[in-house]
Amino acid sequence: MGAQPNGASSAKRRDAEVLDAAARVFYAHGYAGATVQGIAAELGILKGSLYHYIDTKEDLLFWLLEEVHRDTERILDEVEALAGLDPVARLEEYVRRQMRHNLDNLVRISVYYRDIDRLSPVRLDEILLRRRPATRFVASLIREAQSEGGVDAQLDSRVLTNCIFATMIWICRWYRPGGAWSRDTVVQQCTRYVVDGITAAPLSGGA
């Protein structure tokens, strides 16, 4: 958490507990409806104790959203380090891993996309800036694939990038753990939808 950049592992664990509790309370009540009191109660501590870590409720939302980007950046690093993949295969690998991660972190990903606009302008800009590595990564793989013929060059790489993120993000709205499908089935079928959605041959008669 912001206040403990050099924190030891017990501090990190405590930070994670605080952010998890905040995420659950934001998820249940919406950021606007959540209170620091409610988050403290979720943690089983007094409000005053929670205020040792934060100045405002917004700190918790901001740190939570920063964490989401830290996780995404880790996934990007892992996928960039994989050897011997063509652009479409690398993109497929990123989509698969990011969706699996999103489903394993349903609560915080849901809070991210519902409540991000509640951040103050400066912090909102900071978070929006941190989206760039992932959108650049996806868009540049699409353009590489277009130059190699794997994706129709007539399509706009940024429109496709937005379509891909739509698929990855929205699963958090409809997937329910323990429901009709396993996490792996959803990840596999949605990954295929994405890859097919961008790689099918041009329609005869033009796009």
Next chain:
Amino acid sequence: MGAQPNGASSAKRRDAEVLDAAARVFYAHGYAGATVQGIAAELGILKGSLYHYIDTKEDLLFWLLEEVHRDTERILDEVEALAGLDPVARLEEYVRRQMRHNLDNLVRISVYYRDIDRLSPVRLDEILLRRRPATRFVASLIREAQSEGGVDAQLDSRVLTNCIFATMIWICRWYRPGGAWSRDTVVQQCTRYVVDGITAAPLSGGA
């Protein structure tokens, strides 16, 4: 609006103005952060005048979400009435029309998906029930296409249905009127992403 089921056209126009103003204020501040006072100000009327039409702020959100479903039901009726389309072509036509409608109603569609959970349980259930005709329509077209060979029968029609709605809904989060792409380009490329996403041939080696 609920209070004027037999309203003449001037009453309807006034209702539309009230719901449009509510949508703009909910969009800008979030439902939780919006006030009846703020919506009255947006309309240029006194708060007391607005309370002639509504009992609570929630009435406005509920009526707005009902309107979204009325629009979708109209689109479904139109697409069902088209003659001579195979299941994939009919689905493509629905997706194209629904996306065009969503982009033309960015503000209320955005409010719908961000703030629906702020409804009280009974009204939330009522709105969720009204999603069924559209999800049934899409899922049954996918199953028809599967039985005819246009969509791989190994895929889950409900997972694909969710992927399709993800693409149609999320455009309201990334598309900006007057930005890099025209509405028609976005609709055309996203429709193609959806159709390709569900109709590509099975991968060799199994899905």
